[in-house]
Amino acid sequence: MEIKAAIVKEKSGRFSVETVTLSDPRPDEVLVRIVGSGVCHTDLVVRDQYVPIPLPIVLGHEGAGVVESVGRDVTRFRKGDRVVLSYHSCGHCPSCEEGAPAYCDHLMANNFSGKRVDGSPSITLAGKEISANFFQQSSFATHALATSRNVVKVPDSVSLEDLPLYGPFGCGIQTGAGAVLNTLNPRAGTSIVVFGAGSVGLSAVMAARLAGCTTIVAVDLNQARLDLALTLGATHVVNGKADDPVDFVRSITGGRGADYSLETTAVPRVLRQSVECLHARGVCGSIGLPPAGTEVTLDMLSILFGRTLRGIIEGDSVPTIFINRLIALHQQGRFPVDRIMTHYRFDEINKAVEETEKGHAIKAVLHME
Incomplete structure (x- = not known):
C-alpha cells in the first residue's frame, strides 16, 4: 500500500514527508494506522x-495507533484495537525467557538493522528499497508494520483523541519511569538525584514522587525545565551553570550523599558527577545514549567502597505490563506526563525536531491525522 512517511536521506539531514510503498503484513505482522508518534533522542x-x-531511512519508534489488519498467525490483536508500539525482543533467548526482554540477545539486530527480523525490507521509495522497521515499527509514517512482540494493546478507556500522547510511553517515558520504579526501586523516604530534565529525566522525577522519595533533586542547564521539575515532584533543583551538583547534594544530605542517582544526558563528566554525588552504598543508573566509543573516567575508590553503577535499557520494562500501568497512573492524575508534551502536525516534523534540539520542546508528539 502507498503511505506517507518522513524520510532522512543524508547524515544530519532534514525529514522529507513523501509517498512510499509499504509491504503487506506477513503472517506474524500487525499493520497499524499511526495516529501519533513521539520524537525521541534515539x-x-x-x-x-x-x-x-x-x-535513507524512515525513523520513529514511539508510535500509537489503531490496528488495521493482522497476519494469519497473530492471535493477540484484531482490527480496531488501540495500541502503543514499543521495542522488539525475540522472546526466546535467555534474557527474554528470564523476563528481561530489554536485554534481548538480539536487541540491536532486531531494532537497529533497518530491516525486518528476517533481514527483508518492508518499504520502497520510487521502487528502491530503503531502511525502515526501526524498532520494528518506523512510526514516522501514516502506517507501520509491527509484530506481536512490540505491540501493546491499551485500555478501551483511552480515546482516539488521547491516544497520541501515549506513543512516547513506548520508549522515552517508560525508560525514565522504569529506571526508577523497576530498576532502582527506591524505598520510601530515600533520596534521588536526576541528571537531565528532558522527557526521560522528568519522567524519572515523577516516578520518584510515586515511589515516595522525599528528596528529589533535578539537575539541568535549562532553568525553565528546572522550574517545571519543581511542579512535577522535585524538591530541589540545581542549575549546573551556577552550582556544582555534587557539592549541592552533599550539602542537603549532611555530607553523606544521595541514595540513588540517574544519568540521562550521556555526557561523561555528568556520569562521573552522578557517581560522586552518592553515599558509599548508593546506586547510579546510566540511561543516556552516547556515540559509540565514548569513554568515561572514574575514581576507582568511588566504586570500591560500595557504590554501584548500573546501565539501564528501556527502564527494565516488560512493555505489555509496564506501559499499561503508566497509563493507569496517568488517567488517575498521578503521572501528569502530558505536561511535558508539545504537539505538532506530521508535516511540522522538522519544526518539532528543531524545537526539541533547541530545548523549547521537551517531548514533541507528532499527530498524523
Whole structure:
C-alpha cells in the first residue's frame, strides 16, 4: 500500500514527508494506522549516524495507533484495537525467557538493522528499497508494520483523541519511569538525584514522587525545565551553570550523599558527577545514549567502597505490563506526563525536531491525522 512517511536521506539531514510503498503484513505482522508518534533522542542520533543504519531511512519508534489488519498467525490483536508500539525482543533467548526482554540477545539486530527480523525490507521509495522497521515499527509514517512482540494493546478507556500522547510511553517515558520504579526501586523516604530534565529525566522525577522519595533533586542547564521539575515532584533543583551538583547534594544530605542517582544526558563528566554525588552504598543508573566509543573516567575508590553503577535499557520494562500501568497512573492524575508534551502536525516534523534540539520542546508528539 502507498503511505506517507518522513524520510532522512543524508547524515544530519532534514525529514522529507513523501509517498512510499509499504509491504503487506506477513503472517506474524500487525499493520497499524499511526495516529501519533513521539520524537525521541534515539531517532536523532540515528539521523546523525551515531548508530550507522544505512540511509535513507524512515525513523520513529514511539508510535500509537489503531490496528488495521493482522497476519494469519497473530492471535493477540484484531482490527480496531488501540495500541502503543514499543521495542522488539525475540522472546526466546535467555534474557527474554528470564523476563528481561530489554536485554534481548538480539536487541540491536532486531531494532537497529533497518530491516525486518528476517533481514527483508518492508518499504520502497520510487521502487528502491530503503531502511525502515526501526524498532520494528518506523512510526514516522501514516502506517507501520509491527509484530506481536512490540505491540501493546491499551485500555478501551483511552480515546482516539488521547491516544497520541501515549506513543512516547513506548520508549522515552517508560525508560525514565522504569529506571526508577523497576530498576532502582527506591524505598520510601530515600533520596534521588536526576541528571537531565528532558522527557526521560522528568519522567524519572515523577516516578520518584510515586515511589515516595522525599528528596528529589533535578539537575539541568535549562532553568525553565528546572522550574517545571519543581511542579512535577522535585524538591530541589540545581542549575549546573551556577552550582556544582555534587557539592549541592552533599550539602542537603549532611555530607553523606544521595541514595540513588540517574544519568540521562550521556555526557561523561555528568556520569562521573552522578557517581560522586552518592553515599558509599548508593546506586547510579546510566540511561543516556552516547556515540559509540565514548569513554568515561572514574575514581576507582568511588566504586570500591560500595557504590554501584548500573546501565539501564528501556527502564527494565516488560512493555505489555509496564506501559499499561503508566497509563493507569496517568488517567488517575498521578503521572501528569502530558505536561511535558508539545504537539505538532506530521508535516511540522522538522519544526518539532528543531524545537526539541533547541530545548523549547521537551517531548514533541507528532499527530498524523
